[in-house]
Amino acid sequence: MRRKNIIAALVLIVFAAGYGVLTAGLPLRTLPNTPDPSFFPWINMAIILILCFCLLFHSLRQPKETTPNPDAEERNRIITAMGIFIVYLATLPTLGFIMATAPFFAAMMVLFGERRPVYVGTGTIAVTAALYLLFRHGFGVFLPRGLLAGFVA
Amino acid sequence: MSPDALSGLSQASSFLPLISTCIGVFVGLVVGMIPGMTISTGIIIVLPVTFVLPADIAIALLLGLYVGGMTGGSFSAVLLNIPGTPSASATAMDGFTMAAKGEAGRALGIAITASFIGGLFSFLCLFFIAPLLADVALEFRTEDMFSLVFFGLTIICSFAAKSLVKGLLSAALGLALVTIGQDPVMGTSRFTFGEANLMAGVHFLTAMIGLFAIPQLVDNLRASNAGKQAQAKLTSILPKVSDLKAIRLPVCIGSFTGSFLGILPGAGGPIAAFISYDYARKASKKPEQFGEGCAEGVAAPESANNAVTGGALIPMMTLGIPGDPVTAILIGALTIHGLAPGPLLFLERGDFAYGLIWSFFWANIFNFIIAILGLRILVKLLATPRALLMPTVAVLCVIGSYALRNNFFDVYVMLFFGFVGLAMRWLDMPVVPMLLALVLGRSLEENLRVALTSSKGDISIFFTSPISLTFLCLAALSIYWSLRSTRNKVDPYQKEPG
Numbered sequence: 225m226r227r228k229n230i231i232a233a234l235v236l237i238v239f240a241a242g243y244g245v246l247t248a249g250l251p252l253r254t255l256p257n258t259p260d261p262s263f264f265p266w267i268n269m270a271i272i273l274i275l276c277f278c279l280l281f282h283s284l285r286q287p288k289e290t291t292p293n294p295d296a297e298e299r300n301r302i303i304t305a306m307g308i309f310i311v312y313l314a315t316l317p318t319l320g321f322i323m324a325t326a327p328f329f330a331a332m333m334v335l336f337g338e339r340r341p342v343y344v345g346t347g348t349i350a351v352t353a354a355l356y357l358l359f360r361h362g363f364g365v366f367l368p369r370g371l372l373a374g375f376v377a
Numbered sequence: 378m379s380p381d382a383l384s385g386l387s388q389a390s391s392f393l394p395l396i397s398t399c400i401g402v403f404v405g406l407v408v409g410m411i412p413g414m415t416i417s418t419g420i421i422i423v424l425p426v427t428f429v430l431p432a433d434i435a436i437a438l439l440l441g442l443y444v445g446g447m448t449g450g451s452f453s454a455v456l457l458n459i460p461g462t463p464s465a466s467a468t469a470m471d472g473f474t475m476a477a478k479g480e481a482g483r484a485l486g487i488a489i490t491a492s493f494i495g496g497l498f499s500f501l502c503l504f505f506i507a508p509l510l511a512d513v514a515l516e517f518r519t520e521d522m523f524s525l526v527f528f529g530l531t532i533i534c535s536f537a538a539k540s541l542v543k544g545l546l547s548a549a550l551g552l553a554l555v556t557i558g559q560d561p562v563m564g565t566s567r568f569t570f571g572e573a574n575l576m577a578g579v580h581f582l583t584a585m586i587g588l589f590a591i592p593q594l595v596d597n598l599r600a601s602n603a604g605k606q607a608q609a610k611l612t613s614i615l616p617k618v619s620d621l622k623a624i625r626l627p628v629c630i631g632s633f634t635g636s637f638l639g640i641l642p643g644a645g646g647p648i649a650a651f652i653s654y655d656y657a658r659k660a661s662k663k664p665e666q667f668g669e670g671c672a673e674g675v676a677a678p679e680s681a682n683n684a685v686t687g688g689a690l691i692p693m694m695t696l697g698i699p700g701d702p703v704t705a706i707l708i709g710a711l712t713i714h715g716l717a718p719g720p721l722l723f724l725e726r727g728d729f730a731y732g733l734i735w736s737f738f739w740a741n742i743f744n745f746i747i748a749i750l751g752l753r754i755l756v757k758l759l760a761t762p763r764a765l766l767m768p769t770v771a772v773l774c775v776i777g778s779y780a781l782r783n784n785f786f787d788v789y790v791m792l793f794f795g796f797v798g799l800a801m802r803w804l805d806m807p808v809v810p811m812l813l814a815l816v817l818g819r820s821l822e823e824n825l826r827v828a829l830t831s832s833k834g835d836i837s838i839f840f841t842s843p844i845s846l847t848f849l850c851l852a853a854l855s856i857y858w859s860l861r862s863t864r865n866k867v868d869p870y871q872k873e874p875g
Contacts (some may be wrong), residue, residue: 225805232804236546243553246568258830261565264822268553275546282542302598309771313792316775317785329768335598338764347765355772363429365780 229283233276240272305335320370321360325352381723382504385731389739394437397430398736401441402743403751407758408442409449409465411766416446417589420706422773424582425780432714433729437736439710443703444496444740447646447683448748451488453759455675456481464646464682467654471667471674478670482752486614487672488679489748490621491628495680496741498632499639499687503694503734506640507723511695511730514720519831520838523824524848526817529698530810531852541860543806551814552821554579561823562830574786581815582709583778583787585702587794588801588808590774595799597767614752616672624676627657631680638681639688646685646701650678687737694718694730697820702809705816713781 247265312328330348338344356376359365369376378386388394401423408419419442427435450465455472468488475484517525530548557568558578569575616624631653638649657677658667667674690707692698697719699705708718716726723730748755778791801808832838839845 228804232806236550250567251565257833259826259834261560261563261567263826264560265553265556265567268549268556271549272546272553275542275549278542279546298599302595305595305598310792313775313788316788325772329772332768332771333764336764336767338762343764351765351769351772355769355776359425359776359780363426363780365425365429365776366783367776367779 226283226286226289229279229286233280233283236272236276237280240269240276243272244269301335305332308332308335316370317368318370320372321356321367322352322369322376323371325355379727379731381727382731384728385733386735388433388728388732389437389735393434394732394736395739397434397437398441398739399743399747401438401443402445402740402747403441405442405445405447406449406452406744406748406751406755409446410452410755410759411761414766414770415589415593416443417585417702417706418593418770419446420703421586421590421777422770424586424706424777425773427710428713428780432711432716433732433736435710435714436707436733437739439703439707440733440736441740441743443686443707444683444737444744445747446703447686448489448492448679448744449755450682451492451675451679452485452752452756455484455488456756456759464650464685465678466647467650467678468675468682470654471670471672474668474670475672475675480670482614483616483620483672484670484675485752486616486749487620487624487675489614489745489752490616491624491631491676491680492683492748493741493745494628495632495635495682495684496686496744497738498680499636499684500734500738500741501687502636502640503687503690503737507691507695507730507734510691511720511723514695515724517720517844518828518842519824520828520842521844521848523821523828524839524842524845524852525696525698526821526824528848528852528855529692530814530817530821531855540805541856543804544810547801547806547808548810548814551811552818554584554811555815555818555822561819562826572786574784578819579790579815580709580781580787581812582706582713582781583790584794584815585706585709585812586774586778587791587796588798588812589702590770591792591795592798592802592808594767594771594774597763614749620672623672626660627653627673627677628680630656630660631677632684635681635684636688639685640691646682649681649685653677653681683741690733690737694722694733695720699813699816702812705812708816 243265247262247269250260250262250265252260252262308328308331312324316324326348329352330344333344333347338347356367360367389398404419404423405416408414408422409416420439423438423442427438430438447464451468451472454465454469455476458469458473472484472488475481555578557575559565559576560567566576631649634653634656635646635649638652654667654674654677657673658664661667661673663671689699689701689704693704693707697708697717699708711718716722716729774791775788778787779785781787797811798808801811828838829836839849
């Protein structure tokens with residue numbers, strides 16, 4: 225945790241500095257004797273900086289520790305899942321809800337340990353169709369139709 | 378009863394709100410009992426639905442889920458020794474021991490009954506205290522509101538963090554995110570980078586989905602706890618008269634403690650449950666039986682954590698201050714429907730405010746009925762395949778953030794907050810203070826700037842007003858308590874509440 229805290233403190237100090245630069249560039253639109261729009265961000269920046277330095281100094285005073293190596297298989301599974309999720313979100317506007325959700329759902333089922341093709345297929349089709357019908361036609365949410373625009377209502 | 382109270386009763390007792398409450402309770406019981414799912418996840422599941430429903434029906438659904446989730450957490454605590462929610466952690470100590478002795482049905486019956494009584498007691502507190510507190514809060518000026526919101530933030534940080542610095546840092550980052558968009562006083566654009574979608578700021582419901590659901594999905598990808606299923610057979614569920622007599626005192630202790638602690642922002646179900654358990658043990662004639670599978674050890678925490686729900690609704694409704702993620706989401710749901718929680722809610726929409734209170738009453742009634750009658754079916758749902766559940770939750774996260782404004786930008790904001798949530802979990806930094814800062818931040822800044830404008834920049838205004846000074850003293854006390862807790866390594870939350 226010591227190493228993590230030091231990294232976090234340093235990253236957040238950089239963040240606070242960037243936040244400060246952007247705050248300094250805010251337009252000065254205000255009335256006499258009133259706080260301007262940058263007033264609150266300046267306070268925030270100061271608080272973040274103070275807390276980051278507290279975290280940094282506190283962590284530097286802590287003894288070094290050995291952290292156990294994370295399970296490689298578990299880590300790969302998490303990275304794969306996040307990758308699939310990002311691809312899903314990136315393709316969703318173009319492919320549409322059904323076309324993008326079905327492969328995403330199937331891949332996630334496999335990642336969560338389901339290996340039987342029939343279960344994966346049935347679950348994917350049933351849940352994707354049910355969610356689409358429920359939200360698009362039941363609750364009027366305009367889920368994107370994408371490639372299936374001419375085929376589904 | 379006042380005309381508003383009668384109107385609220387009629388509104389909450391009509392067909393659709395009642396059905397909505399029932400569905401909410403059922404979903405709450407299910408998500409509460411499944412390890413790896415929390416009440417917040419349940420909220421995420423129903424969130425897209427609430428956008429399109431009328432306000433009274435949406436709130437009835439969410440309240441049902443809140444109440445059901447609290448009770449549902451005890452099911453897996455008793456049957457699997459895995460608390461479904463953090464609030465059920467104390468229940469597992471005696472509940473699971475009872476189940477191991479073959480008394481799972483008895484333990485669950487006691488848990489359901491104690492939850493019911495605790496919930497009803499907190500309903501009475503809500504019904505009688507909330508309107509009075511709203512009247513008092515109407516007298517608050519901007520400096521008082523600033524100090525109140527500040528107090529709310531500090532107490533949340535002190536309860537939610539293992540480390541005070543990390544808790545405060547989480548809240549400060551949330552406050553920084555709140556400054557994105559138009560400023561609340563002058564309307565100046567800040568940190569929008571020319572992106573029109575950021576003009577309205579970051580919607581906290583989108584942030585909440587990312588902060589809570591994505592890390593939870595990642596947690597469920599880990600192998601631990603997978604495949605553990607309830608094996609206990611349930612015999613008699615309704616508690617016997619002897620049990621009811623035995624749990625009288627613990628239930629009273631739990632109901633009072635839970636309702637009182639629920640009113641304090643940040644002091645949620647887990648703390649109330651453990652404190653009630655401790656008090657009940659001290660008040661018991663046979664304290665040595667606690668931990669060995671006694672009914673009192675189940676009744677005290679269960680009555681307390683359900684009593685917290687009504688208590689937590691009091692500051693939410695009267696002051697607009699959420700005590701936990703669920704009440705924060707309720708504020709969001711109200712805001713989406715053009716209703717602002719706070720003292721004016723009772724003044725301007727008294728019928729709706731009382732309708733909410735009566736929906737809470739019905740939620741407790743349905744919670745008892747559904748839990749008792751449907752327990753055997755509900756327990757089977759503990760075996761719901763994670764491979765089906767978690768991808769569904771992932772898709773619902775996307776729909777939930779998209780449906781807010783029918784806009785993919787919000788989906789990407791949700792993903793961003795998902796990564797933020799993962800980073801915070803990696804750092805052992807609590808996400809609750811950030812979420813609550815996102816909820817309260819605008820109000821904090823607006824009241825601060827308006828108060829300073831009215832005093833021509835003189836900060837003594839916050840110390841000369843007695844109400845403001847009281848809240849600032851309470852804020853100082855909460856930080857002091859938090860520092861002491863950190864030094865003594867007391868961690869009231871084993872994991873994020875809700």
